Amino acid sequence: MRNAFADELTRLGATDPRLVLLSGDIGNRLFDKFRAAHPDRFYNCGVAEQNMTGVAAGMALSGLRPVTYTITPFVTTRCLEQIRTDVCYHDVPVIIVAVGAGLSYAGLGPTHHACEDVAFLRALPNMVVLCPGDAWEVRAAMRAALAQDRPVYIRMGKRGEPKVHADVPADFAIGRALVVAEGQDVCLLSTGNMLPEVLSAAAILRENGISAQVVSFHTVKPLDTDFLRHAFARFGLVASIEEHSLIGGLGAAISEWAMDHAVVPRRFLRFGTPDAFFKQAGEQEYAREQLGLDARHIAGRVLKALG
Known part of the structure; x- marks a missing residue:
């Protein structure tokens, strides 16, 4: 990046x-x-x-x-x-x-x-x-x-992150989410450098018979509220995934908006870091695994929520 x-x-x-x-x-x-x-x-x-x-x-x-x-x-x-x-x-x-x-x-x-x-x-x-x-x-x-x-x-992340798009997205606009992969069963809202990990999670879900739409929610402020209304109306489960605290990040912003506008999701999961400093020794991949932010843990929690 x-x-x-x-x-x-x-x-x-x-x-x-x-x-x-x-x-x-x-x-x-x-x-x-x-x-x-x-x-x-x-x-x-x-x-x-x-x-x-x-x-x-x-x-x-x-x-x-x-x-x-x-x-x-x-x-x-x-x-x-x-x-x-x-x-x-x-x-x-x-x-x-x-x-x-x-x-x-x-x-x-x-x-x-x-x-x-x-x-x-x-x-x-x-x-x-x-x-x-x-x-x-x-x-x-x-x-x-x-x-x-x-x-x-x-x-931004750092360097070496996988490229998801083939070129600069022509439809990139501030406040407008980008659908990266279509799906029918669940909607995964990714923000920042979690996007490749979320796509890997979608692949695991697909192996388990679950079709996941993957969305790059690249703008946290202002939110794409039109897309959120559409996603909550269409999908039985929507999840936000971020390498950020659950307090104050994308998931929190979506929750605040939903509460203020009387939007009631059928199921909304939030993935993020806990209200604690991460003090273990290890690189980014290890930290994600420990905090449940790797593809395997993301897919596993979604599958559990679907019952």
Whole structure:
């Protein structure tokens, strides 16, 4: 995902002279092409993410289109006050790009885990929250974000994630879910880099005679409420799957909307991380298995719910 982001940023920078990249002391080699093409539009802000966010807000107020980039907890949690007060309060078009969301950096311990960021940022007025499902969706998200005149948060995985789409989805739009695989029995709403895992879960369900529709819910804010109404009316079981806390993430946002609008699902399952720090040693695949977020556990729980 991060390689696709760097490449797309370079492409967009060639056509939009307002685009400026601010990095929190990471990805210097990743952005070699961008720096070579636009040496006056790359700033390594060092380990000073709060300052980086304030600078980005000032640039946006001056007519530029700044992008801030570093590891997820450091570009969100560490500078939440600046995002809230400098960026969102002034409703300026800063694009906040986070790498290593969820448990992508599981092996580095809880300081590098990011299972609360969606909850923090979707609570902020004016903020758009995007969680692309593969490298092609990252490219589409960057294009869509640059077309906005408001704050946008893009939550990415790390690198090496499988590509789900064959190309940039032509129908990608903020606030509009993408159906990745058709199905008749259950609907699996995936957000972020869980998408390949959810497709694997759908394959296991298919082996057990269950047809699962898989949807990339790449926008957590604003929600695609038209699709949700359709899904809850059509399917006997709908599930949200995210590498994020059950508190405040996609599943919570859907539950809040359903309650507020008197939408009563026949069955709604939420997959996510618990209200606890993950303190075991292991990489992302191990963490997912332990937390029930791998394909086998997802499919098993769905099958159990279907009875």
